[in-house]
Amino acid sequence: MHHIFVNDKPIVLTTKVEQEIGFKNYLLSTVNIGKVIKELNNTSLKSVHLIGKNEDKLLKKFLKLLPNVIAGGGKVFNQEGKVLFIYRNDKWDLPKGKTEGKETIETTAIREVEEETGVTGLKIKAPLETTYHIFKRNGKHRIKVTHWFAMSTNFEGKLDPQEDEGITKVAWLNEAEIEKAMKNSYSNIKILI
Template sequence: MHKVFVGDKPIILTTVVEQETNFKNYLLNTVNLRKVIKELNTTSIKEVRLIHKNKDKLLKKFLKKMPNVVAGGGKVYNENRDILFIYRNDKWDLPKGKAERRETIEETAIREVTEETGVNGLEIVKPIETTYHIFKRNGRHRIKVTYWFEMKTSFKGNLYAQEEEGITKVEWLNKEQTEEALQNSYANIKLLI
């Protein structure tokens, strides 16, 4: 099962058909995604489930439904085990950004974290979840596929918010602050923390 978010509401890719309650089932092969996105954005429905018989083909078939944007990002820990957060569009988020040509996804993740926060000396510990969400740019919907990495750093310098990317704050948050920040964050970020 995979979750693709439209705002904070999920499109769930699954092989299981269940009785509809506060969600709707559609067949992945014949679904009109624009209609589903509109339904999630304008009604009280909690989620949509897209059904396909082959669980190994669910994600691949879904990703062919609209253009994809590939991104990399980091869940970065300092030596105190605080997590690096950015504040953008009135929500707490983790640093991430689009991949550039001839760049590995690991290089993308490290570059984007550094550009958005000013933090250097990043070391990837391990890959973590890949998240999916649908966004609209220039009147067209796209699926953002973000590859996330757990990172560590001993960086002690000043944090720098990349204002041209709409980032207004960059902060190291401890466990309690992280829990508070997640009250005003995205569903995808909650999955990662």
């Protein structure tokens, strides 16, 4: 089962048809994705379920519905076990951004964390879950596919928010601060935390 977020409401890819309580079922093969996005944005629906036959092909079929933007990002831990967060668009988020040219997704993730936060000396420890969300740019919807990595650093320098990307704050947060920040974050970031 996969979740693709439209703001904080999920489109759930599944093979099971369930009774519609707070959500709607559609067939993935015939869905009008524009209509689904509009419904999630403009109604009290909590989610939409897109039904397909083959679990292994659900995501592949869904990703063909809209242009994809491939991105990489990091959940970065410092020596004290704190996690690096950015504050953008009045929400707490993890640093991430889209690939450039032919760079690998790992290179993208490290470059974007460095650019958005000023943190250097990053080492990738392990891949994390890939997240999906739909956004609108220049009047067209797209799916952002973000590949996340657990990273570590010994960096102790000054944090430097990338203001031209709308980042107003960068901070190392401990567990209690993360719990508070998650009340003002995105659903796909909560999956990673």
